[in-house]
Amino acid sequence: MNMQITTERPRFKTRAHDQGFDLTIALPGVAKEALEVKIEKRLLTIGGERKEPQGAFENHDHEALRFELKVELHEDLDVQNIKATHQNGLLTLSLQKRQELAPRKINILAN
Secondary structure, eight states: OOEEEEEEOOOEEEEEETTEEEEEEEOTTOOGGGEEEEEETTEEEEEEEEOOOTTTTTTSOEEEEEEEEEEEOOTTBOGGGOEEEEETTEEEEEEEBOGGGSOOOOOOOOO
16 A cells, blocks of 8 residues: 655635635534644644545555644734634634734714
8 A cells, every 4th residue: 555645735715804804714524523723922823634544455555634824913912712623624723813903893982
């Protein structure tokens, strides 16, 4: 059996909104258990590996896929409250602005 490991950067897109932004990464065939998402200071790292099911390619050549994406986060974002969801081959991270920077309405008081 010959196994080749390929490393690549996954495709992703961002969507900004008033509260922050969402980062969606296309990871078809990657199980949630094969993902690692970590934050160190302001550096967000998403990595993992797509593995073939055991026995799926017995006696055949196949390729494993390792991936890593590093994103330097802006200081306005709340790195303590990042939310991650994994569904249908998409990993979505929701990043909110720090609460003190979020838009808010200011009430006008009467004298």
